Amino acid sequence: MERIVLFWHRRDLRQHDNAGLAAALQSGYPVVPLFIYDREILDLLPSRRDARVTYIYDEVERLARQTEQAGGTFLAFYGKPTEVFAQLTQQYEVAAVYTNEDYEPYATVRDSSIAEQLRAVGADFKAYKDQVIFAKNEILSKSGTPPKVFGAYSKAWLAALRDEHLAPYPSRELFTSANLAELTDATPRPTLEQMSFVRYEQLIPAAELPAEELVRNYHQTRDKPGLVNSSTRRSVHLRFGTLSVRELMRQARELNPKLLNELIWRDFFMMLLWHYPFTATESYDPRLRQVPYRNNEAEFQAWCEGRTGYPLVDAGMRELNQTGYMPNRARIAAAGFLVKHLLIDWRWGDRYFADKLLDYDMAQNVGNWQWMAGTGAVAAPWFRVYSPQSQQEQYDASFAYVWQWIPEFGTCEYPKPIVDHKFARERAIATFRASYQGAG
Numbered sequence: 001m002e003r004i005v006l007f008w009h010r011r012d013l014r015q016h017d018n019a020g021l022a023a024a025l026q027s028g029y030p031v032v033p034l035f036i037y038d039r040e041i042l043d044l045l046p047s048r049r050d051a052r053v054t055y056i057y058d059e060v061e062r063l064a065r066q067t068e069q070a071g072g073t074f075l076a077f078y079g080k081p082t083e084v085f086a087q088l089t090q091q092y093e094v095a096a097v098y099t100n101e102d103y104e105p106y107a108t109v110r111d112s113s114i115a116e117q118l119r120a121v122g123a124d125f126k127a128y129k130d131q132v133i134f135a136k137n138e139i140l141s142k143s144g145t146p147p148k149v150f151g152a153y154s155k156a157w158l159a160a161l162r163d164e165h166l167a168p169y170p171s172r173e174l175f176t177s178a179n180l181a182e183l184t185d186a187t188p189r190p191t192l193e194q195m196s197f198v199r200y201e202q203l204i205p206a207a208e209l210p211a212e213e214l215v216r217n218y219h220q221t222r223d224k225p226g227l228v229n230s231s232t233r234r235s236v237h238l239r240f241g242t243l244s245v246r247e248l249m250r251q252a253r254e255l256n257p258k259l260l261n262e263l264i265w266r267d268f269f270m271m272l273l274w275h276y277p278f279t280a281t282e283s284y285d286p287r288l289r290q291v292p293y294r295n296n297e298a299e300f301q302a303w304c305e306g307r308t309g310y311p312l313v314d315a316g317m318r319e320l321n322q323t324g325y326m327p328n329r330a331r332i333a334a335a336g337f338l339v340k341h342l343l344i345d346w347r348w349g350d351r352y353f354a355d356k357l358l359d360y361d362m363a364q365n366v367g368n369w370q371w372m373a374g375t376g377a378v379a380a381p382w383f384r385v386y387s388p389q390s391q392q393e394q395y396d397a398s399f400a401y402v403w404q405w406i407p408e409f410g411t412c413e414y415p416k417p418i419v420d421h422k423f424a425r426e427r428a429i430a431t432f433r434a435s436y437q438g439a440g
Ligand SMILES: Cc1cc2nc3c(=O)[nH]c(=O)nc-3n(C[C@H](O)[C@H](O)[C@H](O)COP(=O)(O)OP(=O)(O)OC[C@H]3O[C@@H](n4cnc5c(N)ncnc54)[C@H](O)[C@@H]3O)c2cc1C
Pocket: 222, 231, 232, 233, 234, 235, 236, 238, 239, 259, 262, 263, 265, 266, 269, 326, 327, 328, 329, 331, 332, 335, 353, 357, 359, 360, 361, 362, 364, 365, 366, 368, 369, 372
């Protein structure tokens, strides 16, 4: 039987500029691309009607068609990775499994156990850096620890950057029948229905680079959620890897340093989660682990449904509920309001966003939530309480964004503020101070 290499797609649903795929295609063995609909993840979703699963499914099927057109076989399974690899290594002579690194806590544990499982049957496991420009320990402070101040991190990141870090990998060029395997006994790929998911499509922009004009103006538009095309809307493609971060970075480096800076934040949060996996569920700052949050269920519900009486927060939450997207400025307003004004645990908000955001990414979500709560490795100070009113005036003065999402705004049907800002601000500062000083 011919020996093959499996290329395991995860957060990199593309053929072009794919580090691990390029390496697999140069391994000397014929390659079979593979995707696993991981039951360990999918079976925990609150609903079987999930836009992200529909999107992944369509992208996997697109990759499969492209593979077949190039003369190869694409495999897809619905199952647990350990079981899938046990079956595949029995059925085929697998020389190695190639993939791209994934830095989330579940993924790092899963990957080391898969590597061990493969080693036991004489197969290699090779993972490549693809999702970020710098990972793990590549950017450290002078003391050899991960920088906890973004300014220091981005300075070191920019100083380390060379053209080759952004150079594309030739995976598409190598994706030819000569480097692919055609299997005659491949198990048919599962359909959405066979996995008990219901098709649920949402509007996702095409997986292509944003228009040049948008990128050139980005620093002026990014904080104006009421504008059409105020930001790139590419987070979802970075999440699923339908765009390569290198191509977006190349464009940003050429056209807009502010956009490059935002993409460096993404690397930064990935690096922090890899170093501190416990921050997925626990405040990084030990002094803020025992904040006596109020966690009022009715107020949480009002926040989720966009009924707090603070229009920027409500418009953001309604956009999220209807489309799976929320502009960054509204995320900041909504997150700050939940934690500080309502004194609800940031983890409640983190979970709600995780269920709803199409671009949900653990490192970005946890990093930003902890930043807003003031509890993170990198954090806005715990005593910072943004005024929703001032944010409205600063970022959506004409209420253009609010009108888009709250049709009853300005009528008596729109709720009165759920809490007074001045009162809530003082309550939040007193509560966080007591916790901070008490623990210290
Ligand atoms: C409470 C909260 C939760 C968030 N959760 C997520 C999440 O789950 N997934 C996610 O991708 N982003 C998250 N963000 C970051 C940011 O809001 C989104 O990346 C951005 O709104 C996506 O829209 P865009 O692609 O148009 O961004 P643009 O403004 O066009 O930025 C370009 C890219 O830069 C990166 N970026 C921009 N802002 C940030 C940031 N604050 N932190 C990290 N990376 C950034 C993203 O990859 C984004 O696609 C969160 C922010 C907050 C305040």
